[in-house]
Amino acid sequence: MSTQKPSIPKGTRDFGPAVVARRNYIFGIIRRTFEKFGYAPLETPTLENLSVLTGKYGDEGDQLLFKVLNSGDFLKDVTAEDLANDDGRATRRVLPKVAEKGLRYDLTVPFARYVVMNRGTLVFPFKRYQIQPVWRADRPQRGRYREFYQCDADVVGTDSLLCEAEIVLMMAEVLNALGLTDFTIKINHRGVLRNIFQALGGEGKESDLFVAIDKLDKIGRDGVTKELLERGFSEPVIDTLFELLSVSGDFPEKLERLLAGFVTAGVAADHADGYKGLRELGQVLELLRGFGFPQFEQLEFDPTLARGLSYYTGCIFEIKINNVNMGSVSGGGRYDNLTGAFGLPGVSGVGFSFGVDRLYDCLEELNLFPEGAAATTRCLVANFDAAGMTAMLPVLRELRAAGIASELYPDKAESDKQRVKQYKYADAKGIPYMLLEAPEELGVRKFKLKDLRARQEQTLTLAEVVAALA
Amino acid sequence: MSTQKPSIPKGTRDFGPAVVARRNYIFGIIRRTFEKFGYAPLETPTLENLSVLTGKYGDEGDQLLFKVLNSGDFLKDVTAEDLANDDGRATRRVLPKVAEKGLRYDLTVPFARYVVMNRGTLVFPFKRYQIQPVWRADRPQRGRYREFYQCDADVVGTDSLLCEAEIVLMMAEVLNALGLTDFTIKINHRGVLRNIFQALGGEGKESDLFVAIDKLDKIGRDGVTKELLERGFSEPVIDTLFELLSVSGDFPEKLERLLAGFVTAGVAADHADGYKGLRELGQVLELLRGFGFPQFEQLEFDPTLARGLSYYTGCIFEIKINNVNMGSVSGGGRYDNLTGAFGLPGVSGVGFSFGVDRLYDCLEELNLFPEGAAATTRCLVANFDAAGMTAMLPVLRELRAAGIASELYPDKAESDKQRVKQYKYADAKGIPYMLLEAPEELGVRKFKLKDLRARQEQTLTLAEVVAALA
Known part of the structure; x- marks a missing residue:
């Protein structure tokens, strides 16, 4: 067989031990948060x-x-x-x-398919989370991969705004747990945008408008104005649009001012109780107050938040880490008709997703990975001579029985160079402790436990070693 | 858009919440065992x-x-x-x-590719485990899927038989932890088979012989004899083969008797210290004695164990659950030249793998899944009236702050029928507890905590509820 220089496809990645451990640290926090809120895991085929x-x-x-x-x-x-x-x-x-x-291209369509295929046996509301890779034949570039993980949580079969409030709680809980405490959660409601667009004569052109507004961050007011002019909107209409969108204040103030603006601009109410979007945002705010949500100053009502996906109909969310040059790390929203394409209309739900690659990069940039997130083995038992190897086997058994991840270096060291190799092994693997046989004291077997980071050592009995490492 | 009845490809599966939880229970035990023995996680692209x-x-x-x-x-x-x-x-x-x-078709070739691509930075011995799905365009049938998980652990860059002994320990530890305590670990050495084959004039035809012997379980001695006759072996030679293969006794007895048989049959020693296969098996046995391995009667030296894969060169392993009609749930072996095809010769290693689908089926057949492995949410907070919903939000927050997975039913019940729906929801999701507001007592807020399985209820303060569920 001829040999070859192996490679992996563009846009894919190998994750070595240190990176897997750090990614699992992120996945673990997301998973525990989803489960704490009653979301259950689903896995669909690749x-x-x-x-x-x-x-x-x-x-x-x-x-x-x-x-x-x-x-x-x-x-x-x-x-x-x-x-x-x-x-x-x-x-x-x-x-x-x-x-x-x-x-699989995303986790939403497979979820919709699953709901439709299992509608007879599922009990609604159905709350599921899904953490799996997806694949896109996109042109690979920095930070954009052809194979990457999504972490989605969705609940379908209920209109309750409790779900929206809990999405805010979950977003905040995950980021706080990761130490990314300086974040802003932006929230808006498609109904708010629809109300405005309809008043401006944009009915039927909502998705054009969503797409244009979604670019506000990138192309600015001038760019959006240009796009809207090209689409046939007049300058006074665009001015009214921006006046409404640029309302200022905290969350309740903005709600109030936008309501006044709607009335002034002659925006028609779309609900018996007034404007559905503003009303629902107010209710989400009330629910968060009921929960005692402590980070209101990090929750921003942003009427310009549009999000690209066409299927959102209610509240929409996006979260950004402040002072880090990176797009949103999480986003989501409510939809009315997730499963319509598969013949099951009227299934309302709300969902959101974390981008694990971006979270990873934020944690790395801000140096927020805990030290323990990288290593797996806690103690390397030295293998320094023939008698030592056999003598160390029961020691290894005791450590592992106490749940301490441990390994015995598999090859005997018979020279200083080979002994140094064992230290290098511990260092390369990030193993914090090394255990060596020490001379017996008063008939009691003793060990040297070396703390490789602190460069300290203690002479201990096996029971004391176990207590020190457990 | 026309609607369609959705389906999934043949040989693939959706895993709903209960199944994912049970699979994660198995993966968790395997992962913890691998890590306890110093194996670190690797993930390669699909x-x-x-x-x-x-x-x-x-x-x-x-x-x-x-x-x-x-x-x-x-x-x-x-x-x-x-x-x-x-x-x-x-x-x-x-x-x-x-x-x-x-x-990805298996986890071994990607591992070999990874080792070769990273040889400059990896520190050897390199111990990695990998738990990921693989895909095969096989004809789907009962128990055979086109997408399924493999759970591999391999160590490369060392010849130490410590690795073989630890594979036996890991196999036993995983099965014991799963409650599958009635198992048999079969062990053999390719060297033992090679010694026999060479004495019988089978040199150069080893892989034919491995394949024939591998079928002994299925086609019996007569079937194997027929195959070997067709391949040009004579009857006396085949008789000697079976005489050697059918040696009886416990592990050390078989080693001794086979050694005597080799001498009698004129099998040439392949090593300065005698027969390499028998010698290494003896050393693995010694190491297991050193570890105090307590399940020797479940470790069987089986000279007929061949295993299909051609790249094994040393010890080979296979494990079967007794009294369950199912193939092996784990297997592995040592190889000399994992990375040769990618231009890096001489990398010796040893690895093994668990079949999670078979383990799952065994646990299900023997009813060994622990009760908690299926549910995620621990407490459903009832949503029985408008005031109750808002009043229950701080309760929910307290439960979750104590790490108790909890959810509030998102829709208010305004009739008995709707209240029953909430009980049904808890039942369908396997939620063991339900929490309801109870009348205040002496100015202290009280709750009814219902144990839905035991059909008992207690009236408690919130602090008592948290203590009961945490």
Whole structure:
């Protein structure tokens, strides 16, 4: 067999032990928070039928789906005529003949599929979380991967705004637990934007407007104005839009001022109790007060928050770590019709997601990973001579029986150089302690326990070693 | 958009909350055991280059690889001539033009690739474990899936038999922790088989012989005899083979008797100290004695154990749960040349793997899943009236602050039927406790804590509720 220099595909990554341990630290906090709030784990297959995936993410999304070649004679239905290239239509003609399956593109569509397939047995409201990788055939670039994890939590089958309030709590709890305490949670409601757009004559063009507003951060007021002018909106209308969007104050003040602005601008109420969006935001605020949520100054009502996804209909969320140059680390919102494409209309729900790669980068930049998050083995038992190896086996057993992750260096050291190798091994693996046989004292077996970081050592009995490390 | 009845690909599975929790229970025990023995986690990408995967699993394996279609215009290099079907060679001609990547087929080849790519920075011996799904385009059938998890632990860069002894310890520890205490660990050494085969004139035909012996369980002595006769071995030779293979006694007795048999049959020693296989098995036994391994009667030296994989060179292991009709739940062995195909010869190591699907089925059949392994939420706070919802928010906060997974039913019950719905929700989710507001007593707020399984209730203060559930 000829040898080859192995590599991994662009946009994918190997995660070595130290990185896995740190990622698991993040996943663990997210998982525990989801579970503490009553969300239960779901896992769906990596492979989904293309009939489930296609058409759910727009044309661009369809392009970015990884498709899996049918097994066996995948060419059996392809003819020479299929290959005739007329404006790239050959690919579209051949694809359904050679590929029936694709890789999971997000966790939302598989969740919707699962809900529909199991609607007969699921008990609603159904609260699930899902932490799994997804794949996108995007052009790889810094911070953008072709294989990456999503961490989603969704509840479907209830309109209760308790869910929205608890999403704020969960977002804050995860970030506080990670030590990322300087964050801002932005909240808005699609109804607020819809109210404004309708008053401005934008009915039917909501998604154009959402897309334009969503870019406000990037292209500024001038850029958005230009886009809206091109789409046929007049300057006075755009001015009113920005006046409403730029309302100032804290959360309750903004709610109040926007309500006054709606009345002034002649925005029509869309609900028996007034404006649905403003009302629901007020209720979420009340629920958070009921919970005693302590971080109100970090919760910002931002009427310009739009978010790209078209399926949101109610509250929308986004969270940013302050003083770190990075996009949002979490976001979500309420939707009315998650499962409509699969023949089950009217399933309302709300969900959100953490971006683990961005959280990882924030923790690294701010040096917030706890020291213990990287190492696994706590104690390396030295293997310094032949008698020592056998003599150390019961020691190893005792340490492990006490739950202390321990290993005996597997090869005997018979020279100083080989002894140094064992210290280097402990250092490279981040093992904090090393244990060596010490001379017996008054007939009692003794050990040297070396704290490799503090560069200190103690002479102890085995029971004392266990107590020191447990 | 037309609606569709969604489905998942054959051979794949959704894992709902109860199943994920039970699978995580198994993964947790395996992971903790690996880490306790100093193995550190590694994760490799789902997508590997086909150049890495192809040719590593034999012709059949190449067929069973899932290949991923190149993105964009995947047909750009395919010509009409490529399609000309001459004995299925079209597929082989077109494949490299349309697919460069495939799905991970096992965890061993990616591990070897990782070791080679990182040889400059890794510190050896390198002990890694890896728990990830793999994909095979096998015909799906009961118990055989196209997407399933493997749980591997390997150590490379050392010949020490300490690793073999610790594999026995880890296998036993995982099964004991799962409650599967009635198991048999079979151990053999490829050297023992090689010694026998060479004495029988089978040199150069070892892998034929391994394959034949490996079927002994299924096709019996007669079947194996027939296969060996067809391969040109004579009856007296086959008789000697079976005489040696059928040696009886406990582990040390078998070692001794086989040694005597080797001498009688004129088997040539392959090592300065005699027969390498027998000698190493004896050393593993000694190491296990040194560890005080308490389950020797469950460790069987089985000279007929061959295992299918061709790359094993030293000790081989297999573990079966007794009194359950199921194949081995774990197996492994030592190899000499894991990374040779990637240009790094001489890397010796030893590894083993657990089959989580089989472990799951054993635990289910023997009813060994602990009760707590299925539920996540511990307490459902009832939502029985409007005032109650707001009043219950601080209660919920207290429970969660104490680490008690809790949820408030998100929709208010305003009728008996709706109240019953909340009990049904708790029941369906396996939530063991329900909390309701009770009348105040002497100015102190009280709650009814219902144990839904025992059908008992207590009237308690919030602090008492927290103490009862924490």
